[in-house]
Amino acid sequence: MVVPPPGTPDAAAEARRRKRSVAISLVLVAGAGTAALVLAGLDPSQKEEDALVxxxxxxxxxxxxxSAEACTTDHAAALAAYASSAPRYRTLDECRGHHGPDGCVAGETVVADAAGFFVPVMAAYLLGRTVEQALPPQPLYRHADEATGGGGGYCTGAGGRVFAARGGGATHVASRVARATPSSPRTVTSGGFGATGRAFSSASGSRSGGFGGG
Structure with a gap:
């Protein structure tokens, strides 16, 4: 680019153009930063919960x-949620394909109206780090290991993914996952939960779409 000699009208115009470009760039950068902060504050998917598994x-x-009392009380609540909302598969192979070879049982062993289906074993439960969080306790199901086509870790009844250290303990879970509690069982019609799930129906009606994440 040819730069006009200093002191000429063209040089003065070029200097003014550069100043305007810098000012506009600064405004755009500042605006983008503000927008990001606002979106992070409004979008629950960007928030995390301190949870225990x-x-x-x-x-x-x-x-x-x-406390031992809280551990027992929340476990009982998770068991109740398991009986009322555990996902259901029409075949044992479909269930095992997502939850592993030892991850499924006959539905009637969990709740009578699940007879004829297969449901994942409740492998663990999730609870809040503190009582003040008011985090709903919920059952967790084993997610098949990478070797069998899954992603490892756990999944919730709503299809969210949860990862925790071996043996359990403190972890961080996306708020939208930790607080999503299905009110009725879902019948998986293709794929499965988490990274492999694609379609399912609920006891109150049908729906479809992506389920969970990889």
């Missing part, structure tokens, strides 16, 4: 992050 109340109480 345990296989049973004894493991929860042993770590001492919540």
């Amino acid at each position: 345990y296989e049973n109340p004894a493991a929860c109480a042993a770590q001492g992050l919540r």
Whole structure:
């Protein structure tokens, strides 16, 4: 680019153009930063919850992050949610394909009206790090390991993904996952939960779409 000699009208015009470009760039950058902050504040999917994941109340109480009473009470609530909302598969192979070879049982062993279906085993439960969070306790199901086409970790009844250290303990979970609690069982009609799920129906009607994430 040819730069006009200093002191000429063209040089003065070029200087003014550069100043305007810098000012506009600064406004755009500042605006983008503000928008990002606003979106992060409004979008629940950008927030995380401090959560706890345990296989049973004894493991929860042993770590001492919540009282033994809270561990037992929340486990009972998760068990109740398991019976009322565990996802259902029409075949054992479909269930095992997502939850692993030892991850499924006959539906009637969990609740009578699930007879004829297969449901995942409740492998663990999720509860809030503190009672003040008012995080609803919920059952967690094993997600098939990478070797069998899954992504490992756990999934919720709504299809959200949860990862925790071996043996359980404190973890961070997206708020939209931790607070999404299905009120009725979903019948998986193709694929599965998490990264592989595509379609399902609920006891109160049909719906379809992506389920969970990889």
